[in-house]
Every structure is written in structure tokens, then in C-alpha cells.
Amino acid sequence: MHELSIAESVLRVAVRQADGRKVTRVQMRVGYLRQVVPSSLVFGFGLLAEGTPAEGAELEIEQVPAEGRCRGCGVESRLGNFPLQCPGCESFDLEILKGEELMVDSLELEEA
Amino acid sequence: MHRTAVKKVVLENVLDANDTLARRNREELDRAGTYTINMMSSPGAGKTALLERTLERLRGKLCLGVLEGDVQTTLDADRLARFHIPLVQVNTDPGFGGECHLDANMVRSGLNELPLDDIDILIIENVGNLVCPAEFRVGEDARVMVYSVTEGEEKPLKYPLMFRSADLILVNKVDLLEHLEFDLERFLGNLDAVNPGVRRVLTSARTGKGVDEWCDWLGQRLENV
Numbered sequence: 001m002h003e004l005s006i007a008e009s010v011l012r013v014a015v016r017q018a019d020g021r022k023v024t025r026v027q028m029r030v031g032y033l034r035q036v037v038p039s040s041l042v043f044g045f046g047l048l049a050e051g052t053p054a055e056g057a058e059l060e061i062e063q064v065p066a067e068g069r070c071r072g073c074g075v076e077s078r079l080g081n082f083p084l085q086c087p088g089c090e091s092f093d094l095e096i097l098k099g100e101e102l103m104v105d106s107l108e109l110e111e112a
Numbered sequence: 113m114h115r116t117a118v119k120k121v122v123l124e125n126v127l128d129a130n131d132t133l134a135r136r137n138r139e140e141l142d143r144a145g146t147y148t149i150n151m152m153s154s155p156g157a158g159k160t161a162l163l164e165r166t167l168e169r170l171r172g173k174l175c176l177g178v179l180e181g182d183v184q185t186t187l188d189a190d191r192l193a194r195f196h197i198p199l200v201q202v203n204t205d206p207g208f209g210g211e212c213h214l215d216a217n218m219v220r221s222g223l224n225e226l227p228l229d230d231i232d233i234l235i236i237e238n239v240g241n242l243v244c245p246a247e248f249r250v251g252e253d254a255r256v257m258v259y260s261v262t263e264g265e266e267k268p269l270k271y272p273l274m275f276r277s278a279d280l281i282l283v284n285k286v287d288l289l290e291h292l293e294f295d296l297e298r299f300l301g302n303l304d305a306v307n308p309g310v311r312r313v314l315t316s317a318r319t320g321k322g323v324d325e326w327c328d329w330l331g332q333r334l335e336n337v
Contacts, residue, residue, distance in 0.1 A: 005247065006247070009129070009130070013126060017122050033272075033273070035272075082272045084306070104122045104126060105121070108117050108118070109118050110115045111117075
């Protein structure tokens with residue numbers, strides 16, 4: 001349900017960065033730990049973009065898997081389902097290295 | 113008319129705009145010497161009831177202020193009005209489609225209405241929701257989550273975002289434990305799996321259990337300022 005709030009923030013970034021030009025594509029990265037449902041984000045974005053310079057723009061989402069470093073044994077690993085756990089020593093005490101991204105990477109804009 | 117497409121590299125964190133405003137709120141609160149808590153939970157976990165007990169306990173000792181966030185109504189603010197504390201209600205409804213959380217900008221509008229210099233601790237009672245509030249910093253020093261035992265043992269695993277971001281968990285409604293099949297140990301195990309060792313206090317707004325310990329924790333926040 002937070003996809004709509006995030007879609008609104010994405011749209012704000014896109015429209016501001018477009019600076020009056022029409023946005024045709026938004027490329028973004030979403031980390032696994034953000035618990036975002038991509039289809040809901042795309043749906044919300046499309047809805048909110050109506051009537052803005054980003055109307056009809058395609059939202060392209062790259063999903064970034066979670067990675068962490070164990071504070072106990074130091075092993076770095078790809079993290080799957082919750083709870084996040086070190087595959088080496090089974091500790092839950094992890095430093096998150098990747099997976100918290102919520103980043104607009106680039107825009108495709110139309111120049112008149 | 114011929115149009116050409118150009119690619120613009122942006123590399124902007126989606127929440128940057130909010131985080132910048134949150135930092136500004138935090139600076140203003142720091143200047144006023146106000147310690148700020150973002151209190152989050154699902155709807156009905158007992159945030160307002162716990163606040164009532166807290167205000168009764170701390171009356172005359174600490175000046176607490178409350179910023180109430182709700183999608184609609186001033187019912188929660190009305191309940192706290194009898195304490196004659198600095199209190200402001202922010203309705204999120206005028207935002208896009210009835211926002212399900214407070215963001216830094218909404219909190220900013222509330223801060224303008226409060227005598228921050230007089231407030232030792234400001235409690236921001238966020239909109240009841242286990243998901244969205246976790247994403248939006250509002251300028252808080254600490255995050256406190258109220259979780260009621262009627263919500264089941266497995267929620268930390270289902271909503272890790274909020275449980276991971278909390279500095280203190282108030283496990284509320286423990287007076288109901290004898291009537292429920294809630295396995296407290298299993299819940300605490302799930303909690304430790306997503307936020308290892310996070311401080312927790314067992315509370316009951318109804319019986320007052322744990323309220324002293326929670327108020328002590330609040331008092332200790334000021335010693336570290």
C-alpha cells in the first residue's frame with residue numbers, strides 16, 4: 001500500500017528533473033528490502049502521472065537483491081527471505097550493503 | 113513536428129526531498145532543545161491510550177508536546193486536550209488522496225503551531241499503519257513502535273521495514289495475554305530476528321503495567337541530549 005506514496009515521490013523527481021519537457025521513460029532501482037510490489041508502483045505511477053508532463057511515461061523498475069555482511073563472522077552474502085540471516089553462522093546481526101535502494105537512475109525526455 | 117528523445121541521468125534518491133525537509137525539522141527541534149519521537153503502530157494498537165497514561169505519569173515533571181497525525185477527525189487530539197499540553201493535530205487528508213503517513217512537510221506545518229522552546233519531548237503520533245510511516249523520516253531523534261499482542265506473533269516477519277527501524281518497541285495490551293493464544297516468546301524471537309536486541313517494554317495502557325519503565329526511558333533520552 002505504500003507504493004502510491006512512493007509513486008508520488010518518483011513522479012515529483014521526474015517532473016522536476018524534466019524541467020518542462022515531456023517524460024517518456026523513467027528508469028529506477030528498487031531494493032528488495034523496500035518491500036515494494038513493482039506492478040503496484042507502475043500502476044500508481046501511471047494513475048498519478050495523468051495530466052502531468054510524465055503522462056504516459058513508462059516506469060522501468062530494476063529490482064536489486066539484498067546483500068549483507070555479518071557482524072559476527074564477517075561473511076558477505078545474498079539475503080533471501082525475511083528474517084535476514086547469515087548463511088555462515090546463522091546470526092541475524094547483519095550490516096545491509098544492498099537492497100535499500102529507491103533511486104531514480106535516469107529519464108528519457110522529449111525535446112521539442 | 114519532429115521530436116528527439118534525450119536521456120538524462122538523474123541518480124536521485126526518491127526520498128531525498130523528504131529527507132532534506134526532515135533534516136531541517138530536526139535542526140529546528142535541536143535548536144529548541146526538543147527531543148522528538150516518531151511513534152508508529154497499526155491502527156488500534158493503543159498509541160493514544162498509552163499517551164494518556166504517559167501524560168498522567170509525567171504531568172508536572174516533563175513538558176510533553178504531541179503532534180497528532182490522522183487521516184481524518186480530531187478524535188485523538190480531543191482525548192488528549194484535557195491534559196492542557198502543547199498539542200497540534202495534522203490531518204493528512206488534504207494531501208494526495210488521504211495520505212496514509214506523516215511526511216516531513218506535514219510535520220513541518222504542525223511544528224509551526226507548537227511552542228517548541230517550552231517542550232522537552234515532542235511525541236509525533238503517526239498515522240496508524242505498519243507500512244508507509246516507516247519510509248518517511250520526519251525529523252525524529254528516535255522511533256518508538258507500539259505493538260499490541262492482539263496482532264499476532266508473525267508481524268515482525270511480515271512488516272520488517274518498520275520493526276527494523278524502531279529504537280524501542282512497546283508491546284502493549286499485555287493484560288490480554290491470558291485470554292489470547294499469543295505466544296510472547298515466539299513474538300520476541302521474531303522481533304530479534306529482524307531487529308536483534310532491540311529494547312522492548314511490556315505495557316498495558318489499561319492496567320498501567322510498564323508505563324513507569326517507558327517513562328523512565330523517555331526521561332533518559334533527555335539526559336543524553
